[in-house]
Amino acid sequence: MTNTRAFRTLSLSVVAAAALTLSACGGGETAPEESEAAPAQSADSGEAVPTAESTESADSADSSADSAQSRGGDLDDARTAVQTAEDENGGTAHSLDFDDNDLWEVTVLADGTEWEYDISTDGSTIERTDEDTEDDADDQRELDQAEVTLIEALETALEDTPGTIDDIDLDEDDGTLRWDVTVYAEDSGDEQEIDVDAVSGEVLDSRTDSDDDDDSDDDDDD
Numbered sequence: 001m002t003n004t005r006a007f008r009t010l011s012l013s014v015v016a017a018a019a020l021t022l023s024a025c026g027g028g029e030t031a032p033e034e035s036e037a038a039p040a041q042s043a044d045s046g047e048a049v050p051t052a053e054s055t056e057s058a059d060s061a062d063s064s065a066d067s068a069q070s071r072g073g074d075l076d077d078a079r080t081a082v083q084t085a086e087d088e089n090g091g092t093a094h095s096l097d098f099d100d101n102d103l104w105e106v107t108v109l110a111d112g113t114e115w116e117y118d119i120s121t122d123g124s125t126i127e128r129t130d131e132d133t134e135d136d137a138d139d140q141r142e143l144d145q146a147e148v149t150l151i152e153a154l155e156t157a158l159e160d161t162p163g164t165i166d167d168i169d170l171d172e173d174d175g176t177l178r179w180d181v182t183v184y185a186e187d188s189g190d191e192q193e194i195d196v197d198a199v200s201g202e203v204l205d206s207r208t209d210s211d212d213d214d215d216s217d218d219d220d221d222d
Contacts, residue, residue, distance in 0.1 A: 168182070
């Protein structure tokens with residue numbers, strides 16, 4: 001009889017313990033799974049860790065900006081290049097071009113003779129000299145009539161559109177003597193063409209390549 005009571009007491013204890021265990025398990029809540037959309041966080045700072053996609057996008061944007069501004073030359077270097085070329089033969093610069101080899105190509109006229117110089121990026125060293133034996137009387141006449149120098153025209157163009165220099169040359173169009181300047185705009189990297197009056201120094205026109213394309217399409221439609 002005693003063993004039977006002990007057995008019953010033990011059984012009741014086991015049942016009670018099991019009930020308490022089930023109650024504890026049933027009352028607990030399952031932790032919500034971390035949202036896939038939530039950004040990963042740093043264990044130390046709690047700040048969002050950039051994902052691979054966001055990092056690639058940022059790198060791509062930085063690369064595009066760097067690429068845009070890697071084209072063209074600096075105004076101070078252009079001044080030095082023109083001075084170096086003009087000092088070589090005492091002439092006057094008629095055109096300037098920052099070419100794909102990161103050299104300044106400067107054309108200088110002296111007593112009707114045209115000289116072409118390839119000059120280092122910083123403008124201090126002449127890498128190549130070439131004399132043009134053709135008659136350059138028209139170019140010399142244009143220079144004699146111009147009251148605005150090549151560098152002054154560049155300064156005016158860059159005030160209109162800050163950026164880096166592609167090229168500039170002196171030309172006469174419809175009786176107007178002007179400096180045709182092309183720069184890479186610093187905010188977009190787009191080519192901007194600025195016409196500067198070679199006598200008054202005023203900006204005659206300022207346009208992007210896309211503007212020229214639109215004008216061309218309109219002409220074709222006509």
